[in-house]
């Protein structure tokens with residue numbers, strides 16, 4: 239009896255997933271590595287699909303032996319707990335950060351966990367969980383840099399790097415209004431800090447924990463300006479209206495916050511990361 243219900247549920251899920259995919263018009267949001275079989279696994283209802291952009295240590299990065307295959311980090315640990323709480327296997331789709339919200343809203347992935355700041359703009363297209371981490375933007379500069387001590391200094395004819403589509407991009411472009419010709423945009427923080435290292439850029443504006451990790455790994459330093467950069471809250475994005483998954487995610491997150499597990503992960507990964 240139980241088995242039959244399960245088969246029925248799976249068939250229904252498969253049918254729904256196919257019609258949802260058709261609704262996307264087959265158009266790719268770009269850069270996603272979800273193979274066709276990834277979509278059919280989603281339809282089986284067995285695997286829980288997390289979309290992320292694994293170039294954002296300590297939240298998600300690629301390593302030899304991670305929690306799920308090569309993927310490791312705070313967000314991967316959180317996702318694993320969510321999947322475990324539902325008795326489902328976690329599948330990770332590594333894609334461009336810029337396409338994550340679209341992948342959530344078209345149902346290509348079940349949830350985006352990517353150190354994603356819950357912004358009002360994004361909340362128009364996806365639903366956000368409770369926040370699980372508070373970050374702020376920082377400036378990654380050369381180890382012996384002395385002329386950048388505040389965000390204001392960036393406007394002073396400085397070459398500034400950001401990652402395309404990150405909140406840091408928006409802040410540098412719109413709020414600080416650094417002249418467009420002085421802004422360089424890259425797809426990954428890991429890549430753009432190389433330009434600070436080789437002197438092509440004066441600073442990279444990026445999220446605090448990631449900025450610190452990238453600075454430490456590359457012999458660079460971090461300059462903070464809490465007065466200029468507001469705090470940002472990371473949250474998990476799900477498809478609008480998917481309250482069942484959202485409730486489950488919130489329950490797991492709240493448990494991890496209350497038990498201090500998120501804090502422990504933050505400490506563990508900031509120290510352990512590469």
Ligand code: ARG
Pocket residue numbers: 290291292293294298335351352353354355356403404405406445470
């Ligand atoms: N917090 C920033 C934002 O939401 C950057 C997130 C980047 N995350 C990533 N996994 N690459 O825009």
